[in-house]
Amino acid sequence: MKKQINPTIKAHLIRGAFYLLLLLAVCAIPFALAQRNAPRRPGINPPAKLDAKYMAQVSHRTDGAVSDQPLPAISHTAQLPTKHSEPTVPVFSMPPAPKVPQVTLYDQLNNPGTVSTNSQDFEPAFDAFDNFLADDFVVPAGQTWTITEVDAQGVYFNGPGPAASFNVFFYQNSGSLPGANVYTATAQPYVNNAGVFQVTLTVPAVLAPGTYWVSVQARQDDVPAGQWGWTDRTVQSNNPAAWQNPGGGFAVGCLTWGVRQVCTSSPAGEPDQMFRLIGTIGGGGTPTPTATATPCNASYAVTQIGGSIVPGTTDIGNHGDDTVTTIALPFAFTLYDQAFTSVNLSSNGNAQFTTTDTAFTNQCLPWTTHNYTIFPYWDDLYLVNSGFGIFTSISGKTNPP
Numbered sequence: 001m002k003k004q005i006n007p008t009i010k011a012h013l014i015r016g017a018f019y020l021l022l023l024l025a026v027c028a029i030p031f032a033l034a035q036r037n038a039p040r041r042p043g044i045n046p047p048a049k050l051d052a053k054y055m056a057q058v059s060h061r062t063d064g065a066v067s068d069q070p071l072p073a074i075s076h077t078a079q080l081p082t083k084h085s086e087p088t089v090p091v092f093s094m095p096p097a098p099k100v101p102q103v104t105l106y107d108q109l110n111n112p113g114t115v116s117t118n119s120q121d122f123e124p125a126f127d128a129f130d131n132f133l134a135d136d137f138v139v140p141a142g143q144t145w146t147i148t149e150v151d152a153q154g155v156y157f158n159g160p161g162p163a164a165s166f167n168v169f170f171y172q173n174s175g176s177l178p179g180a181n182v183y184t185a186t187a188q189p190y191v192n193n194a195g196v197f198q199v200t201l202t203v204p205a206v207l208a209p210g211t212y213w214v215s216v217q218a219r220q221d222d223v224p225a226g227q228w229g230w231t232d233r234t235v236q237s238n239n240p241a242a243w244q245n246p247g248g249g250f251a252v253g254c255l256t257w258g259v260r261q262v263c264t265s266s267p268a269g270e271p272d273q274m275f276r277l278i279g280t281i282g283g284g285g286t287p288t289p290t291a292t293a294t295p296c297n298a299s300y301a302v303t304q305i306g307g308s309i310v311p312g313t314t315d316i317g318n319h320g321d322d323t324v325t326t327i328a329l330p331f332a333f334t335l336y337d338q339a340f341t342s343v344n345l346s347s348n349g350n351a352q353f354t355t356t357d358t359a360f361t362n363q364c365l366p367w368t369t370h371n372y373t374i375f376p377y378w379d380d381l382y383l384v385n386s387g388f389g390i391f392t393s394i395s396g397k398t399n400p401p
Helices: 007-037 052-058 124-129 260-264
Strands: 103-108 112-118 132-139 143-157 165-174 177-188 190-193 196-207 210-219 227-233 242-244 275-283 324-335 338-346
Touching (some): 103 132, 112 143, 112 260, 132 165, 143 210, 177 196, 210 275, 242 260
Antiparallel strands (some): 103 275, 112 227, 132 242, 143 196, 143 227, 143 275, 165 210, 190 196, 324 338
């Protein structure tokens, strides 16, 4: 006998099945929309040169295996460096004035352009793209400059920065381009003052009269910091800025120094770079420029000794800058194997027995220019102001005859 189905129950079943189908349909619609609107997974077409981390992520995917893991995103760090930034509205804030007795030796920190040109020491993976940017200046006749700080206006682009440090180079002029290198300082500390990068030279650069080129280069990894650009300047002073890419990564032909506008195809109306030099001015002399900013011989043994300084009471009349005054000694003084009856006292804190050198620089010993010399307070001192000078006194008594 057939089982009878209650019509009421049947109606409920039909209605329930309808609601279930309707619910499934409602749930399926958003899923379908999500599928339709989701972007297609891009294929990997890596550029000519990727950073090592990215290559490690993608190189193992060569067997065609399907994985439900997302593909790594390709950011700017997987792209080749570019020569300069995009045009921007110049933003400039004058950095503070130098501390006395330092002065602004040369100022080209004005008239900023809209483009900044790359000058950077990249990580090893991008060594071929390492490049240098330089601009020239003149040390006037009769002066010697001791440069302690180089300020360069710049920007970060293709990434947030910051630079790890800065490299600074000075070159002699050769025609209208940088020539022989006369100073190198790597890994120098800096302060980013509203886009003006103030680089302190841990060993000052000393330059005699003449025309020179300064190169400021960021030590910065493209991954993940991006690039640093030295801001171009709309006014040309002396020769136009120069640029080189020794490794040839940019494929622009300027493996050695060439005019920056030609090498990088930067705007024609921005021929120079934004920078200024800070330090002190000495007179006359032609000291040899500092070769490199390297520490002195680490094998020297330095021992601290006791004792106190006896204040001087006799003013010998040395109240100048880079001046040497000779005084007679009250008794014969023996230094090493020679006895002396006079000494030449320099305003820069050294006592010379055979020379009268006025140089205000410090360098590693031995220094053949200073033979038979004591360095009690060796530094670039300034004795012009009232109350400053060299004072002597005599203590003790002579031995009886």
